[in-house]
Amino acid sequence: MTNIDTGARKGTGTRSPKPVQSSTKLKRIHDRRFALMILPALLIYALFYLYPTLSNLRYAFTEWDGLLEPRFIGFENFTRTATNDDIFRKVLGNNIEFSFLVIIFQTAFSLIFAIFLLKNTRTSIALRTLYFFPTILSSVSVALVWMFIYEPNLGALNTLLRGVGLDSLALSWLGSETITLRAIAFTQVWFHTGQMMVVYIAGLQQIPQELYEAAEVDGASRWQQFKSVTWPMALPTTAVVLAYTTIQSFRAFDLIYTMTGGGPNNSTNILVTLIYQSAFGEYRFGYAANLSVYLVVFILLLTWVQRRILRTKY
Amino acid sequence: MFYKVSRVLSLTLFALLILVPVMVVVLGTFKGDLELMTKPLALPEQWTLNNYRTLIEGGQITTNFRNSVIVTLASVVLTLFLASLASFGIARMFHRVANLLFTVFLLGLTIPAATSIIGIYDLFDSLGLRNTLHGLVIINIASTLPISVFILTAFFRQIPLELYESASIDGASPWRLYRSIALPLSRPSMGAVAIFLFVINWNDLLYPLLLITQSDLKTLPLALLDFRGEYAINFSMIFTAVMIASLPMVVMYLAMQRSFIAGLTAGAVKG
Numbered sequence: 260m261t262n263i264d265t266g267a268r269k270g271t272g273t274r275s276p277k278p279v280q281s282s283t284k285l286k287r288i289h290d291r292r293f294a295l296m297i298l299p300a301l302l303i304y305a306l307f308y309l310y311p312t313l314s315n316l317r318y319a320f321t322e323w324d325g326l327l328e329p330r331f332i333g334f335e336n337f338t339r340t341a342t343n344d345d346i347f348r349k350v351l352g353n354n355i356e357f358s359f360l361v362i363i364f365q366t367a368f369s370l371i372f373a374i375f376l377l378k379n380t381r382t383s384i385a386l387r388t389l390y391f392f393p394t395i396l397s398s399v400s401v402a403l404v405w406m407f408i409y410e411p412n413l414g415a416l417n418t419l420l421r422g423v424g425l426d427s428l429a430l431s432w433l434g435s436e437t438i439t440l441r442a443i444a445f446t447q448v449w450f451h452t453g454q455m456m457v458v459y460i461a462g463l464q465q466i467p468q469e470l471y472e473a474a475e476v477d478g479a480s481r482w483q484q485f486k487s488v489t490w491p492m493a494l495p496t497t498a499v500v501l502a503y504t505t506i507q508s509f510r511a512f513d514l515i516y517t518m519t520g521g522g523p524n525n526s527t528n529i530l531v532t533l534i535y536q537s538a539f540g541e542y543r544f545g546y547a548a549n550l551s552v553y554l555v556v557f558i559l560l561l562t563w564v565q566r567r568i569l570r571t572k573y
Numbered sequence: 574m575f576y577k578v579s580r581v582l583s584l585t586l587f588a589l590l591i592l593v594p595v596m597v598v599v600l601g602t603f604k605g606d607l608e609l610m611t612k613p614l615a616l617p618e619q620w621t622l623n624n625y626r627t628l629i630e631g632g633q634i635t636t637n638f639r640n641s642v643i644v645t646l647a648s649v650v651l652t653l654f655l656a657s658l659a660s661f662g663i664a665r666m667f668h669r670v671a672n673l674l675f676t677v678f679l680l681g682l683t684i685p686a687a688t689s690i691i692g693i694y695d696l697f698d699s700l701g702l703r704n705t706l707h708g709l710v711i712i713n714i715a716s717t718l719p720i721s722v723f724i725l726t727a728f729f730r731q732i733p734l735e736l737y738e739s740a741s742i743d744g745a746s747p748w749r750l751y752r753s754i755a756l757p758l759s760r761p762s763m764g765a766v767a768i769f770l771f772v773i774n775w776n777d778l779l780y781p782l783l784l785i786t787q788s789d790l791k792t793l794p795l796a797l798l799d800f801r802g803e804y805a806i807n808f809s810m811i812f813t814a815v816m817i818a819s820l821p822m823v824v825m826y827l828a829m830q831r832s833f834i835a836g837l838t839a840g841a842v843k844g
Contacts, residue, residue: 303711307693312689397793516782
């Protein structure tokens with residue numbers, strides 16, 4: 260074997276390898292050239308994504324209308340937002356309700372459909388393809404189609420409800436302070452359930468068949484099999500699904516922006532839409548930047564809580 | 574018994590929940606608006622291409638379509654090139670800096686896009702990149718590099734070192750190793766990344782909304798928003814625009830369902 264081989268092998272295995280002299284030199288030369296390959300991507304990403312993210316953080320400590328010089332005001336935005344900001348409090352409540360609904364229903368539906376469509380039969384594969392279909396559409400398209408469904412006078416849903424005599428249920432789906440947020444949450448679930456179902460199917464197919472066979476021998480019912488085999492074995496997948504779903508629910512900007520713009524009376528505003536509206540609708544850039552700090556904190560907090568729950572339970 | 578009934582019922586219900594709206598939209602593009610509103614599920618009394626004709630003759634949507642094609646293609650190709658090069662470098666570098674750089678890229682995965690919009694608007698404004706298509710391409714690349722590097726590095730790390738050895742002995746440069754060994758091997762992963770980049774970039778609303786105000790530079794999702802206002806009550810027109818905007822992705826999805834499902838699931842964190 261040559262020096263190059265041994266040096267290379269040792270290099271991957273341990274942190275600080277002590278390879279032979281000549282190969283270290285070669286590696287150093289190579290490392291430099293490999294580093295050059297990372298450089299273009301790193302520069303673009305650092306300059307156009309990381310840097311604006313950091314400057315966003317800087318603006319959180321200013322009062323700024325987007326035109327004149329930003330004025331540094333310390334933690335004033337943060338304290339005002341935390342202590343004396345009714346709209347923020349309302350929007351935060353909306354966001355929690357929205358995310359909670361989406362997380363519960365999307366996770367439940369995607370798990371149920373994954374169990375139903377687990378076997379690779381022809382019908383299962385066809386249905387999976389159909390359920391996944393909304394994922395490839397743009398959220399603006401999805402929003403526009405659901406605006407038609409929810410349209411109060413001639414929309415599909417209310418026409419259907421009136422047709423079967425349920426006139427009292429024919430509501431103003433997009434103009435109500437109480438139900439519109441839930442109607443959009445439903446659209447969000449419709450939009451992404453298929454994708455999460457695929458994640459679940461991949462996870463469930465890893466569960467060894469013997470476990471089910473053993474459970475069946477013991478005379479376990481379907482529900483018992485689910486409780487003692489499927490659910491605990493699928494926990495890692497559930498963690499992934501929950502993480503994805505949470506992030507997606509916080510990013511539901513497009514749907515809300517298209518369908519209601521946050522109205523009526525801020526009842527469908529969530530943090531991301533409020534950030535956009537404060538900056539580009541009301542020219543309160545400093546305030547908006549401070550909201551985005553809160554947004555990051557809430558996402559981190561929620562992810563942490565989910566991990567804790569999943570870990571302590573099992 | 575209960576299991577079987579509830580299985581069939583719920584599967585049928587969700588299938589209808591997707592199929593029926595799709596049918597209403599597709600049929601609606603061949604109807605007048607009044608007919609769409611009164612008989613959404615019926616076949617058109619008289620199939621007509623009027624909606625398509627009006628939209629395309631208006632000219633706006635063809636411009637939007639062209640913009641979307643340019644921005645998406647450029648973003649996908651450049652991101653793939655930059656990300657694969659960087660991932661290969663990270664996977665094959667022995668120095669511990671490689672891990673640090675990888676973590677720096679990961680950072681971008683955990684930050685939601687909405688938290689940087691003010692910084693991005695400000696930067697692109699001062700660089701004169703607002704209302705330009707290349708500005709849009711740049712932010713698309715910068716924002717999708719983290720997820721692409723994440724997936725591709727995981728792949729390149731799996732390539733056994735032995736595969737590079739014989740070439741190394743022949744004195745092949747890192748660039749040669751990348752081009753003639755790593756790239757050909759990585760075709761499936763590159764394909765998966767390419768697909769989700771296509772879908773993300775084609776469908777993106779946030780960045781065009783942030784950076785583009787000039788109507789001849791708008792991409793399809795942004796233009797759809799305008800159609801919402803312009804044809805406020807004319808849903809058959811809106812559906813026709815939705816149809817034109819979605820068709821490329823739908824055709825690609827039907828042609829390569831498996832790769833689409835795999836690719837989009839790999840990129841789910843971003844979606």
